[in-house]
Structures are given as C-alpha cells and as structure tokens.
Amino acid sequence: MKLISWNVNGIRAILKKDFLSFLKEENPDILCLQETRGFPENADRLFKGYIQFWNHAEKKGYSGTAIFVRESMAPLASCMGLGMKKHDREGRVIQLEYKDFYLVCVYTPNAGEGLKRLDYRMEWDKAFVKFLKKLNQKKSVIVTGDLNVAHEEIDLARPKSNRNNPGFTDEERDGFRRILGAGFIDSFRELHPGEPDHYTWWSYRLRARDRNIGWRIDYFCLSPSLRKRLKKAWIMSDTLGSDHCPVGLELE
Numbered sequence: 001m002k003l004i005s006w007n008v009n010g011i012r013a014i015l016k017k018d019f020l021s022f023l024k025e026e027n028p029d030i031l032c033l034q035e036t037r038g039f040p041e042n043a044d045r046l047f048k049g050y051i052q053f054w055n056h057a058e059k060k061g062y063s064g065t066a067i068f069v070r071e072s073m074a075p076l077a078s079c080m081g082l083g084m085k086k087h088d089r090e091g092r093v094i095q096l097e098y099k100d101f102y103l104v105c106v107y108t109p110n111a112g113e114g115l116k117r118l119d120y121r122m123e124w125d126k127a128f129v130k131f132l133k134k135l136n137q138k139k140s141v142i143v144t145g146d147l148n149v150a151h152e153e154i155d156l157a158r159p160k161s162n163r164n165n166p167g168f169t170d171e172e173r174d175g176f177r178r179i180l181g182a183g184f185i186d187s188f189r190e191l192h193p194g195e196p197d198h199y200t201w202w203s204y205r206l207r208a209r210d211r212n213i214g215w216r217i218d219y220f221c222l223s224p225s226l227r228k229r230l231k232k233a234w235i236m237s238d239t240l241g242s243d244h245c246p247v248g249l250e251l252e
Contacts, residue, residue: 001073001251004236005032005144007107007201007218007244011040011066017241020046028248029070032094034107034146036064055080057091064091065105065145075103082131087124095135101226102135106145111166118171121148125175133182140223142251143184146201146244147219149176151186154196155216167217184221187233187249198235201244212237220249 004026008014011033023031031050038061039054040046050068057063069075075096081088096103106128111118135141149172153159162168180186192198199214208214220233232250239245 001030002026002028003030003032003103003142003144003220003249003251004028004246005034005105005218005220005248006246007034007146007242009035009242009244010038011036011064012038014241015040015046019241022239022241022246023047023068026246026248029073030103031068032103032105032144033066033068034064034105036066036091037061038064053078053094053096055091055094058089062090063107065094065107067094067096067103067105069096073098082127084127087127093128093131101140101142101223102138104132104135104141104143104145106143106147108146108148110148111169111172113166115164115166115169118166118169122171122175125172125178129175129178129182132179132184136182136184136223140225141184142220142222142226142249143179144218144220144247144249146217147176148217149173150215150217151176151189154194155199157197157199157213157215167215179221183224185224185227185230187220187222187230188216188235188247190227190230191233199237200235200247204243209243218244218247220247226251 053067077097079095092107094105111121150156200218202209202214229251234248236246
C-alpha cells in the first residue's frame with residue numbers, strides 16, 4: 001500500500017503546476033493533502049479513479065484538508081474533525097476507517113508570527129493526541145500531514161537561530177513528543193536514524209530551497225503494531241509546486 005502526503009499550499013494553485021502529472025506518475029493508493037484552501041472546479045473529472053474526502057475551513061481560502069482514495073480501497077467510514085467545535089472550524093482533520101486501521105490526515109495549526117497562536121496550538125496538541133489515543137485503543141492508526149513542528153535539531157538546518165521561533169519552540173516539540181510518548185513511530189526516522197539534511201519545507205526567501213535550508217515538519221507516524229508492515233518511508237524533495245514537498249510511506 002502506497003501513501004503520499006503533501007501540503008500543497010492551495011489546491012487551485014498546484015493544479016497549475018503539473019499536479020495531475022505528479023498524481024498519474026506516482027499513482028498512490030491514498031493521497032492526503034493539507035492546506036487545500038478550497039475546492040477545485042470539476043473535481044470529479046480531475047481526479048478520476050479516486051474517492052474524494054474534503055474538509056473545508058469556515059473561512060474561505062484558508063487551511064483545509066483532503067484525502068483521495070483509490071476506488072478499490074474505499075473506507076468503511078469517514079469522519080471530519082476532532083469532534084470538538086472549538087477545533088473543527090478550520091478543516092484540519094479527516095479520519096478514514098478501514099478494517100484493520102484508521103487513517104488520519106492533519107494540518108496542525110501554526111503558532112503564528114510572534115507566537116500569537118501558541119496557546120491555542122498547545123490546546124490543539126493536547127486534544128489531538130487524546131484523539132489519537134482513543135482511536136489507537138480500537139485499532140492501529142496511521143497519522144500523516146503537516147504537523148508544523150521540527151522535532152529535533154537534526155530536523156532543521158539552523159536549529160540555534162530558530163530556537164523559540166514558530167515550529168521550534170519547546171512547547172511545540174513537547175507536543176510532538178507526546179505523540180511519540182503515546183507509542184507512535186516517526187516512520188522516516190525509524191528507517192533513517194541520524195541522517196541529516198532531510199527536509200520537507202523551505203522558506204521562499206533567500207533561495208532557501210536551492211540551498212537546502214529547510215525544516216522537516218511533514219510526517220507519517222504509525223501505531224507500533226504497524227512497524228512490522230513498514231517497508232519504506234521517503235521524502236520527495238525534488239518535487240516542486242509548493243513550499244513543502246510530498247512525503248511517502250509504503251506498507252506491506
């Protein structure tokens with residue numbers, strides 16, 4: 001089973017940048033998107049062969065998630081959000097249920113310029129890990145998306161100068177550690193321990209991507225029961241079209 005996750009920084013924008021060619025070439029069984037910011041016209045025609053699940057923010061042109069599932073892999077059920085009105089206004093979570101696992105696509109809130117949303121981010125992190133734990137009590141969980149945090153210093157190019165900036169505060173890193181503390185596995189680090197210079201997001205400023213001055217903030221995390229099925233986890237850093245690149249997961 002091949003899964004790909006990508007913060008596309010606007011679905012309409014990326015459709016103008018060979019996104020459909022990417023989808024055809026990669027041919028994933030499941031594609032999870034974050035920061036969709038809306039819904040494209042003629043979506044059924046554009047994404048033939050895939051069942052579509054969209055979760056939109058109340059605010060137009062903001063946030064949003066989507067999952068495309070191959071028709072042969074239709075889920076048993078789908079659910080939008082965390083089930084908490086306070087956290088479900090921005091279209092940040094989609095949950096699909098399969099016979100032996102749950103799939104969760106998430107676009108975690110950014111702490112924001114000047115850390116103005118850090119307090120809310122901390123509330124979100126606690127609610128989200130509680131949500132994952134509840135699912136994990138029933139069956140295995142795959143959680144993927146833009147988690148808006150670099151876990152360790154190895155996960156960004158300039159950790160010292162970015163300490164306490166959004167995405168690398170102690171609070172946000174602790175939030176990610178709570179996911180790992182609940183037993184989840186960072187699939188990429190599981191297969192690539194200690195390897196530096198692997199990033200999934202680059203600022204548009206100062207040719208950061210060309211110089212690989214980036215952050216690894218996009219993840220596939222797995223319940224430990226899925227470790228034996230983990231075959232491959234990779235970062236598609238050469239794929240352009242967004243300030244993020246896609247990340248992939250292959251399970252047996």
